[in-house]
Amino acid sequence: MSSHLLSISDLSYADIIYLLDTASDLKEKRARGKTFDILKNKTLAMLFEKSSTRTRLSFEVAMTDLGGHAIYLNYKDMQLGRGESVADTARVMSRYVHAIMARVYKHETLVELSENGTVPVINGLSDLEHPCQLLADLLTIREYKGKFKGLNFVWIGDGNNVCNSAMLACALTGMKMTAACPQGYEPNAEILAKARALGGTINIINDPMKAAKKADILSTDVWVSMGDEEEYDQRLHDFAPYQINSKLLEQAKHDVMVLHCLPAHRGEEITAEVVDGPNSAVFDQAENRLHVQKALLLKLLS
Numbered sequence: 001m002s003s004h005l006l007s008i009s010d011l012s013y014a015d016i017i018y019l020l021d022t023a024s025d026l027k028e029k030r031a032r033g034k035t036f037d038i039l040k041n042k043t044l045a046m047l048f049e050k051s052s053t054r055t056r057l058s059f060e061v062a063m064t065d066l067g068g069h070a071i072y073l074n075y076k077d078m079q080l081g082r083g084e085s086v087a088d089t090a091r092v093m094s095r096y097v098h099a100i101m102a103r104v105y106k107h108e109t110l111v112e113l114s115e116n117g118t119v120p121v122i123n124g125l126s127d128l129e130h131p132c133q134l135l136a137d138l139l140t141i142r143e144y145k146g147k148f149k150g151l152n153f154v155w156i157g158d159g160n161n162v163c164n165s166a167m168l169a170c171a172l173t174g175m176k177m178t179a180a181c182p183q184g185y186e187p188n189a190e191i192l193a194k195a196r197a198l199g200g201t202i203n204i205i206n207d208p209m210k211a212a213k214k215a216d217i218l219s220t221d222v223w224v225s226m227g228d229e230e231e232y233d234q235r236l237h238d239f240a241p242y243q244i245n246s247k248l249l250e251q252a253k254h255d256v257m258v259l260h261c262l263p264a265h266r267g268e269e270i271t272a273e274v275v276d277g278p279n280s281a282v283f284d285q286a287e288n289r290l291h292v293q294k295a296l297l298l299k300l301l302s
């Protein structure tokens with residue numbers, strides 16, 4: 001396994017299975033109240049250029065649960081916010097902490113951190129990818145479906161960072177993926193090509209009803225990602241037919257599981273009856289961020 005996690009494709013299929021097995025084991029031990037000090041005296045720096053609820057909390061709790069420590073850093077409060085370079089910041093942070101998790105606007109910032117620092121760098125979401133989210137999604141899918149191979153993973157809506165990581169994750173695990181996106185909002189072409197080169201069967205179409213047919217998994221995300229706020233009105237208009245609602249759910253298999261990385265906007269990309277309904281796995285999915293990230297931290301830090 002690579003010493004950084006910038007893309008879900010930094011992991012092989014074997015790495016993914018190893019992380020999911022470790023995560024399941026840690027999840028079961030946490031439920032029994034077992035505590036650890038494996039990461040005693042290890043510190044994770046968590047650098048944020050954007051808001052977060054799940055990523056921040058789950059990483060901080062993960063470090064606490066493993067006996068280590070996490071420091072939350074808002075870039076605006078750092079010299080980074082006053083013009084210090086990313087490279088120098090990485091060099092300095094590497095003298096203090098054992099790993100850096102960063103949520104950034106430009107994926108390039110993560111690459112710069114990883115190239116100039118000497119500690120593992122974890123992508124906590126960039127404009128291109130959200131690999132930790134997909135690790136949690138994979139754990140949740142395995143818990144509900146017991147397998148990956150041959151499942152129909154259907155993405156509805158924006159071909160964004162989470163969708164990009166989903167294409168790679170599907171390619172790595174043998175799920176067939178169909179993404180229904182409005183014209184002009186398709187996923188990143190280079191990442192699509194990479195997913196196909198990894199052996200992925202990935203269809204990008206514009207028709208959500210057609211995409212949802214025989215879905216084992218229906219997944220979506222917000223229509224307006226962080227950084228896209230200026231396009232709010234245009235996006236709400238363009239994405240209106242791409243809502244996961246009960247009509248769309250009827251197209252899918254009866255036991256379809258519904259995923260959403262959250263935060264959800266009920267009435268926009270998903271209706272309340274679906275996200276709060278019997279097919280929804282979104283809160284298990286959110287919980288699983290904690291368990292997969294613990295597995296990841298153990299792998300990168302111990």
Ligand code: CP
Pocket residue numbers: 051052053054055056125133261262263
């Ligand atoms: N899904 C996710 O990454 O949530 P946060 O933005 O709350 O971290």
Ligand code: NVA
Pocket residue numbers: 125160161162221222224225226261262263
């Ligand atoms: N695509 C969303 C995910 C939030 C967790 C965003 O980038 O804002």
